[in-house]
Amino acid sequence: MSEELTGRRGIVTGGGGGIGLGVARAMIEAGARVALLDREGDGLQRGVEELGDRAIAVTADVTDPAQVGAAVERVRSELGGLDFVVNCAGVRYEASFLDHDLDMWRKTLDVNVIGSFLCSQAAARVMLEAGGGKIVNIASFAGELALRNRVAYCASKAAVIGLTKATALELAEHGINCNAIAPGVTETPLTAHYFQDEERRAAVVSNIPSGHWAMPPDIAGPIVFLCSAAADYVHGVTLFVDGGWVAGKGY
Numbered sequence: 001m002s003e004e005l006t007g008r009r010g011i012v013t014g015g016g017g018g019i020g021l022g023v024a025r026a027m028i029e030a031g032a033r034v035a036l037l038d039r040e041g042d043g044l045q046r047g048v049e050e051l052g053d054r055a056i057a058v059t060a061d062v063t064d065p066a067q068v069g070a071a072v073e074r075v076r077s078e079l080g081g082l083d084f085v086v087n088c089a090g091v092r093y094e095a096s097f098l099d100h101d102l103d104m105w106r107k108t109l110d111v112n113v114i115g116s117f118l119c120s121q122a123a124a125r126v127m128l129e130a131g132g133g134k135i136v137n138i139a140s141f142a143g144e145l146a147l148r149n150r151v152a153y154c155a156s157k158a159a160v161i162g163l164t165k166a167t168a169l170e171l172a173e174h175g176i177n178c179n180a181i182a183p184g185v186t187e188t189p190l191t192a193h194y195f196q197d198e199e200r201r202a203a204v205v206s207n208i209p210s211g212h213w214a215m216p217p218d219i220a221g222p223i224v225f226l227c228s229a230a231a232d233y234v235h236g237v238t239l240f241v242d243g244g245w246v247a248g249k250g251y
């Protein structure tokens with residue numbers, strides 16, 4: 001990976017594990033300093049120890065505006081500015097349409113949609129003063145394709161795609177780019193149970209034209225691009241990084 005983010009400073013939410021940790025690692029390899037933002041937990045501390053002195057840990061709940069505001073201020077002061085935010089924090093519950101619990105529905109929207117909005121809004125206020133910055137939301141192929149037993153999750157990720165376009169529309173004139181990445185199935189703690197079941201593994205792979213599911217570095221590379229100067233003229237797009245799953249739904 002080249003050094004296209006040298007000197008940049010940013011936040012990766014959900015950085016305590018899975019895709020977020022992979023993204024933080026790629027950002028650091030590209031020259032950035034990164035704040036891993038996550039809920040209280042071992043993952044955050046372990047992540048920072050693993051990534052070394054260009055990473056800091058910030059504990060916050062993305063659904064709480066006061067915690068998000070304090071976290072962004074802390075990052076601005078400790079890293080000396082804020083050039084990008086990647087909204088990776090997310091939750092997903094599996095339940096059938098007929099049995100879906102309302103609390104799970106609200107939590108899904110709260111973390112995946114409102115949490116992304118709150119972090120982007122707080123970050124954008126800082127970026128505005130500096131004359132620009134990059135926001136990357138993590139949508140999902142499930143924002144485009146319907147998946148069984150994930151009605152709230154699919155709705156939340158379709159909302160993230162809409163949030164991305166509406167954010168881009170208002171922030172482009174301020175030099176702030178907002179885009180989204182829509183990962184396909186990626187091996188992380190969120191999806192670990194898929195890979196224990198041979199039938200499910202085969203079903204997943206049969207849908208992926210490239211023939212394999214993703215690992216976090218597959219998702220991180222395009223995010224580095226969207227946070228770099230090479231993407232200065234890219235606004236409001238959702239880039240599917242799914243091994244061709246969505247494109248391959250034709251015949």
Ligand SMILES: NC(=O)c1ccc[n+]([C@@H]2O[C@H](COP(=O)([O-])OP(=O)(O)OC[C@H]3O[C@@H](n4cnc5c(N)ncnc54)[C@H](O)[C@@H]3O)[C@@H](O)[C@H]2O)c1
Nearest residue numbers: 014016017018019039061062089090140183185186188190
């Ligand atoms: N893994 C996949 O197959 C896949 C596919 C498409 C999209 N995604 C999306 O990618 C993102 C990362 O997923 P992952 O697979 O790495 O999941 P993960 O469960 O490994 O990581 C999610 C992280 O978000 C954090 N988080 C959850 N709620 C939070 C809150 N309120 N405040 C702060 N942090 C919070 C968790 O602590 C965790 O560290 C999610 O938005 C997910 O929907 C994942």
